Amino acid sequence: MSPFSPLSGGLGRRHFMRHMAATALGIPAFRFFSDLRANAAQARKNHRSCIVLWMSGGPSHLDIWDLKPDSEKNGGPFRPIATSAPGVMISEHMPKTAQQMHHLSVLRSLDSKEGNHERGTYLMHTGYVPNPTVVHPGWGSTCAFELGSQLDNFDLPHCVSINSPGVGAGFLGMSYTPFMVQNPNAPIANLQPPGDVDALRMNRRLQMLGQLEDQFIAQRRTPPAVDHKAVYGKTIRMMNSKYKEIFNLKTESEAVREAYGKHSFGSGCLMARRLVEQGVTYVEVSLGGWDTHADNFEALSTRLLPELDQGMSALVADLASRGLLDTTLIVWMGEFGRTPRINQNAGRDHWPRSWSVVVGGGGLKNGQVIGATDKDGVDVADRPIGVMDLIATMTKTMGIGLDTQYTTPRGRPLKVVDDGGKPIEELFG
């Protein structure tokens, strides 16, 4: 609910000014064009990326990653199958992903405590529960801020969200907010200036705009005014970049497109691969429709799992074959899991108490199952994992210091990884 909601605020101003140089703000309008020497590919070296596969609605983990064939009341109709990782069993409706499980690890004991979509989405993206005094940055925006902003002369947004808006940058400001690709199968809207506006005129427009922007910023000096210019700077870079073709999947071979699937999730996964290949730091690909209060098994077996299986397995295999998997962390998650109990509508309801998240790539020790739930899937039976443990694991994998800390707009310290969070040791060699 954004109308009427309060401003998200900004960084403490000192903090904020220091980082302005990292944005396009430093570039005067008339240099917007001449500065566009793209060398994103060079920046790729040693750069780490993360792809989050976001299952909007709350995926039924017990029917995908943590099957309970021995539970009479909670088991459901799906059977487990063996995978490429010895001893790891997953759902029969994930046969292609089963062949990639040596690149992935299942965390089966997540306890996240938020069973409301909005709050669960916020928690899983930021590591924090909503708090009236601060708007936390999404973890993807934190990565963009910490890693992406270190890339010189980078034309693409550092943080991209495909098929859904993702979670905003909170006090890190608008220029780290995810760039949303609404439909990966369609061209980005309005990327080209109208035909009668040539480079000369565009330049004149930007000169005029630059003067207005700077004057307004000088008078107000607050994040919304500064962010506006920074976002325009990024937009203009993108418009003029040769890498804007990255968003056009038509340049991929038909075989590759078929492998990923041409549905929005498969295409999103393919676009994610193309983006991290060029050095984009964080890409989220969303697959919706998981809020299966009714007809859970039908929705999963006929629609959700086939799409997920195809897109996810193609992505992992493709990243591995291109040598990108060691520097690309993959995280599969949603806002919560679903109830072990099957309700009267053959559905499962919201369940944040004991559920599964999958991680992979990123140079982690994969092919494991970590943690366990009991026979009926109700309680965590082994190695409870908190959301902050997951965030700590992701943060460490990206090479971001676990002690990274910001000052909120109200002058309070805020850690990327809160005190309680510990990286999951089993994943690190």
Next chain:
Amino acid sequence: MRVRRGRMWGRGIRGSSVAAAGRAALVLALALGATASRAADDPKTASSSGANFLDPLLEQAWEEAGVKPPRPASDEEFLRRAYLDIIGRIPNVQEAQAFLTTREADKRTKLVEYLLNHVDYPKNFATIWTNLLVGRGDQGRNVDRRALSDWLRKQFVADRPWNEVVYDLVTATGSNRENGAVNYTLAHLESEAVPLTSRTTRLFLGQQLQCTQCHDHPQNDWKQSDFWGMNAFFRGIKVEEKRAADATGLERYDHTELSDQPTDDFARFDKRNGMVGVAFPRFLDGEKLSPGSKLIRRVELGKRIADPDGDLLPRAMANRMWAHFMGRGFVNPVDDIGPHNSPIAPEVFDKLTEEFRDSGFDVKQLIRWITSSKAYQATSLRVSKRGDSPGDQEEDDLFNIMALRPMTPEQLFDSLMTATSSHRPGATRDEGRRDNWMRQFLFVFGNDEEDEATNFQGTIPQSLMMMNGEMMKEALSGKPDSFLADVVDRARGARSPAVQMVDQLYLAALSRLPSARERQTALRYLQTQPDSMGVLQDLFWALLNSNEFILIH
């Protein structure tokens, strides 16, 4: 001076000058005089000259915090923000000129009065509340969004007391086409009315209970049973799709009918320990509905929410309206009020809540009080260069400097339309076109809470739309009958046509004249470039793309 009991006065003005509003757009100066004289005669109108009852409390808060009282906003700043906040769009050239050239001392009070009587005031607040009540997306055929919006507009036209409007929304029955209010309930009934429960408590009572759906609240005293006690009020509700013969005699869906009947039903919920809990209707204050009664549950809920002596409803509205005009509420998020979330300037908040309730929930009076306060009259300009001090943000919290706020998509669309049709006096809003345009930025999550988001405010897709989009192309068209063509036509024969053209563009886009320097720069372009239409287009493009245009300041 303390102002008590706005009630009498509020009732007196109700429904008075709706008709005047239509004419008023053309004869602003006249309308200013006509509608304002009544306001000026009344001592309770509390003009900006210091009579506002909030000011002493605000001043006290500033003094205690050791911050300087705000410097007043310029006429240009005030004009623009008042138009955007009250009627949802920027002023057009004529409206801007009329206000800026008038020298009357109380012209700000008069402007607010003019805007409150403007035909766009009820439209604007109907749009805002439609979005809050049912969201921006398409909710399917059971929800007639337009009927709800029309119903709301009528309530704002009639100046109905807010608690009565809310009572009607909560208890409405009948056809979703004929009684627009029923669409609120119809939109949120699925999943055992869980969305209706959380929206009702958030919007009308300022309480976030939705997380207690699954567990007790981590930060305040709300329990899981509180949520389901409220939820149990939404039982005994009947929804019927009615069919009727169309023009060709074919029977098809016509409308949806909402009704209630007494019930003994209760809410069932999963506790965190795996047990199933049961809840009968119980209001937030703990009052239970006696079981087995023949009462209609939504009526009982409506009575409790709309209680004229209650605190939660006026508090929630006072906070939301303050946030609407100031960029943030006394309490934020605006619908999370409670002991766990301490307010900014609590004395001001309490006083505004109390006065709003005592006025008989008079929304226009609430707007008059807020807009005439020193907080709303504050400038958004910062004085010194010591902007780096970390304490600044905290100081801003005290409403001593006006926050910058991005326009909503609706404000942006209507403002672009206003800026580019100033020359067409009869031009009215095209809400259908606006809704279509907006859908491209809308994302609906498709979960049982009907969450949605706009991919809009200040992100790259929005800048791309503003820079290269269809609407901008249209706005810049120099074709006959376009705004720019009109600007050129009118300037012919003026003493200095170039100056007049530049001034018109600044007034249309930014509601102010250019500074001497800005004017010089623009004139230099016009003198040195052969294609003056091209220069005008580029200048107008820059003005409409600027942070000054899109941020309410």
